[in-house]
Amino acid sequence: MAAEPIIRFEAISKRYPNGTEALKGVSFSIEAGTIHAICGENGAGKSTLMKILFGLERATGGTIRIDGQPVDISSPRAAASFGISMVHQHFSLLPSLTVAENILLGQEPRRGLLVDRKAARERVAALAARYNLEADPDARVAGLSVAAQQKVEILKALSRDVRVLILDEPTAVLTPPETDELFRRLHGLRRAGITILFISHKLGEVRALADRVTTLRAGLLSGDAAMGDISDAEIATLVMGTTKTVPPLREPHGFGAERLRVDNVVLRSLAGADRLDGVSLSIRAGEILGIAGVDGSGQRGLVSVLTGEVLPHDGDFHLDGRSARGCSTAALRKGGMAHLPADRFHQGSxxxxxxxxxxxxxxxxxxxxxxxxxxxxxxxxxxxxxxxxxxxxxxxxxxxxxxxxxxxxxxxxxxxxxxxxAPTFLIADQPTRGIDIAAAAFLQGRILDMARQGTAVLLISADLDELLALSDRVAVLYAGRITAVLDNGPHLTPERLGPFMLGLEDAA
Amino acid sequence: MTFLETIAHIVDLVPVLLRVTTPILLAALGVHISQKAGVLNLGVEGMMLAAALAGVLASAASGSAWVGLAGALATGAVLGFLLSFAIHVLKADLILSGIALNMLAAAGTTLVLYMLTGDKGMSGSLSSGVLPSLAIPLIADIPVLGRLLSGHHVLTYLAFAMVPVVAVLMMRTPFGIRLRAVGESAEAAATAGIDVARMQIAALVLSGLLAGAAGAFLSMGYVSWFSQNMSGGRGFVALAADLMGYGSAWGTMAASLLLGAADAFVISLQGKGIPSELLQSLPYIVPIVALVIHARARRKRFVRI
Incomplete structure (x- = not known):
């Protein structure tokens, strides 16, 4: 393209006060009206670079040029004035506020001294219609599922005068159809002239979406190419270095006695996403049972029950033949339960x-x-x-x-x-969500090792490839019910699971 | 006692209830605003006390009760600003700064009082104005209703009028939404382009204004003097009222009335043979019991998701 690039990074570096060098002189350009993917392992510096572009952090060296002019982006407000908006990986929504209040925060329509709620509702509805992202303006964000919250987050970013939209791992919480839909919308945004910066670990997504890809490794630029000029294998090498990871595969092996038995567990709760409506499961020693399901189908409720955080309203579960209903988390852990929580920062550490x-x-x-x-x-x-x-x-x-x-x-x-x-029963809830490929492969290998040594594993994952690579059987959770329990094998594909996940079929 | 006498007795209690609730409610609304903005105003007790003295001094100097009120409001607002200055510019700890403000006010008011009057206990030698009570025309003449609605103190009317004002301010104005956003997640609010420090400064200044009005009521509501530590823990009771109020201005009013009722109950029982030590502890026992009940109710909700 002959025109000035919309954004040009020149020798951007970032050194934290503790001495960590997150970026070591990174330079590349982003052309206006393109979808530009940025790939790298966690810790490679891509999040830091985006935070600098969005004004959340300051670079310790280098220059950012917008339309050729050197700019100083000292705050998110300054970034907004340049038309840069960001959809965060960890949502920046306020749970107690409504959808409309969140989207229009800082730019509320007024009528006199008050917020014009009718105008706010209309603006959100118009925005939702334009980008095909349905959202109830008056719903409280606290009551929404993660996928619905992401839609609000994207709408919030789009509500401003946007030229550049940064998306940090946007598909981590979405189901495959939702991901396809998001990509269609992003292509639509590009046609409307918006430049999109897309951060991802998933090469398939980068291939499907991006025009150009930049790779970072350990704070350095390792590659920058048009998608047409580079193969997936080349990108993987640029991201990972020379080591090549092979996705772990389960091997057939025998199972022992039943370790976990869940009988007709019912959880009625205020939040619909946590409800369980008579869930029964069984996992044998050495077996990995995968739980597939659209986010908010009862996964959180199931984990809360099995970890002793909540008492189910009905039903029971047994660990090694002993009833565990009403046991405290400490007692369950003593009994051999281990838990890798989905929210690793709030619950896990x-x-x-x-x-x-x-x-x-x-x-x-x-x-x-x-x-x-x-x-x-x-x-x-x-x-x-x-x-x-x-x-x-x-x-x-x-x-x-x-x-x-x-x-x-x-x-x-x-x-x-x-x-x-050395647990006898392991709950692995989204064990590799949002982490880099090498760490994910490592953890998947460890989970397989645990199963080989006789641990019963309950694996909950939004990543169907991961579920199918690790699980011996896959149970599908939909609206708090198990709609299918399927033996894993070559015949089991995401396409086969889809109808159960969306509640179109029910084999149970 | 006949039925009518009982009614009359209860009606007689209402003005007492409203009178003792007034300073608690004003201060609690101030605490409410600060808490929503994420900067709980622990210095409210000290702000009330300093404003009570400032009101008397300004009134004595000018000869006008209204100038006294203005002085009290200004003192509260300035202290609110100083507290936010300490937190945002000097990066001091919110809780320690609030406690320091309370101690400073307790000692400082006594010092100023002694320097100006030579008396450490009371400001009897200064003649301060008294803010008026208001009789509402026509309604004042209706038998029971007149007693309930009319004849209360001007600041009592202000306190109850502030409840819907604060509720609308917090829930329906851009300012309120931004304030709540800052209180819930400063980072998310900053990302939306909101100046977090400015919002929190505004919240503490508003909080100080309301604490100032509460202080003015103490020294110029029904009396015309300041006495040492005349806030007497009402600021802390106001903190309890806010915490019991389920995060809404109306809830804060309900909690203030409950805590005020405990006060009024004590007043009505005085001189009836009950040990006064026991009576005087009642206004503090009620918030403790109420907070325990409140905490239990909350925990129950939490466990059941």
Missing amino acids: ARTLSVVDNAIAGAHRSSRFSRGAFLRVREMETEARRLISDFSIRCPGPRAPLSALSGGNAQKVIAAREFAT
């Missing part, structure tokens, strides 16, 4: 505590790590170092706060802790 503290949490009362009222700090650190090397966790050291680690490495710390208890 304490971000401000050290890697050691997070890696030992839960076991700190055991005689191994405590004597009387005191913790055996040296023992704890030794164990943490063992886990760090065993799981090849990249971190500045065992005493570094967990917040200093990338998402993938933080997830490894949590997994290392949970797996170290």
Whole structure:
């Protein structure tokens, strides 16, 4: 293209006060009216680069040019004045506000001193209609499913005068049909002249969507090419370095006795997304049962029941033949349950505590790590170092706060802790969501190892490829019910699961 | 007691209830605004106390009760601004700054009082104005209704009028939505282009204004003097009222009335042979019991998702 690129990064670098170099002089251009993908592992620097472009962080070196002019983007407000908007991976919505209030936050239509609620409703409805994103303007965000929240988040970004839209891992929470729909809309936005920056781990999505791809590795630019000039394998090499990961595959092996039995569990709750309407399951020793389902089909309720966080209104579940209904989380863990939570930062870890503290949490009362009222700090650190090397966790050291680690490495710390208890029953809830390919492959391999050693695994994942790669059987959850339990094999495909996930078929 | 006498007795209690509720409600509405913005105004007790003294001084100097009220409001607002200045510019801790403000006000008002009057206890030598009560024409003449609606203090009317004003401000105006956004997630609000510091400064200044009105009511509502520590913990009761109010201005009013009723009940029982120590602890026991009940109700909701 002859015109000036809409955005030009020139030798952008970012060094944090703790010495971490997230970006080391990255330069490339983004042409107006294109969909530009940015690929890289977690910790490669792509999120940092986007935060700098969006004004959430300041670069410590380099220049950003917009339309050829050097600009200073000191705040999200400044970014907005340049027409740059962002859809965050972790949503920036306010749960207690309504959809309309969230979308129009900071630009509310007024009537006198008050918000003109009718105009607000109409603006949101018009916006929703224009981009084919249905949303109830008066619904409270707290009551929406994750996928619905993302729609609100995208609408919020589009409500401003947008030239450049940044999307950070937008498909992580979407079902395949929703992903296709999103891509159609993004193509529509491009036709309308909007430039889209698309951050993704998934090469298939990048291929389907992008015109050009830039790859980052360890804070450096590793590649920048038009999609037509580069193969998936080449992109993978640029992202990962020379090591090539093979997706782990389950091998057929025998199963032992029934470890987990869930009988007709009912959970009536206020939030529809958590309801369970008579769920029955069984998992044998050494078996991985995958749970497929559109986000908000009852996965969270099922996990809450099985981890002892809530008491089901009806039904029971058994661990190794013993009724576990009414058991506390601590009792269940003692009985051999381990849990890799979907929300790894709120439920799975304490971000401000050290890697050691997070890696030992839960076991700190055991005689191994405590004597009387005191913790055996040296023992704890030794164990943490063992886990760090065993799981090849990249971190500045065992005493570094967990917040200093990338998402993938933080997830490894949590997994290392949970797996170290040698559980008989493991709940892995979205174990690889939003983490880089290498860390994901590593964790998938570990989950398979656990099963091989006789652990019964309940695997919940929005990533159907992952479910089909790991599971021995797949149960589909739809609206709080199991609509199908299918043996895994070559015949089982996302297309086969789709109708069950959407409630079109019911085999149960 | 006949039925009519009972009614008359209850009607007689209403003005007492409204009178003791007034400072609690004004301060609690101020706390409500600050809490929604994520900067809980723990200094409300000190703001009331300082405003109560400032009101008397301004009134004594000018000879006008209204100038006194203006002085009290200004003092509250300035202290609200100072608190936000401490938090945002000096980066001080919110809780410690609030506590420091309370201690500063307790000691500072006594010091100023002593310097100006030579008395550490009361400002008897300064002659302050008294803000008026209002009789509503026509309604005042209706038997029971007149007693209920008319003849209350001007700041009592203001306090109850502020409830819908604050409710609309918080729920229906761009300002209120932004304030709540800042309180819920400062980062998300900043991302939407909202100036977090400015909103929180505004919230604490508004909070201070309302605390100032509460303070003015204490020293110029029915009396014309300031006395040492005359806020007497009402600021803390107001904090409790806000926490019990389920995050709404109307809930805050209901909680203020409940806590005020405990106060009024004590007043009506005085001199009836009940140990006064026990009576005087009642207004503080009620918020504790209410907060425990409130916390239990909340926990129940949480466990059941």
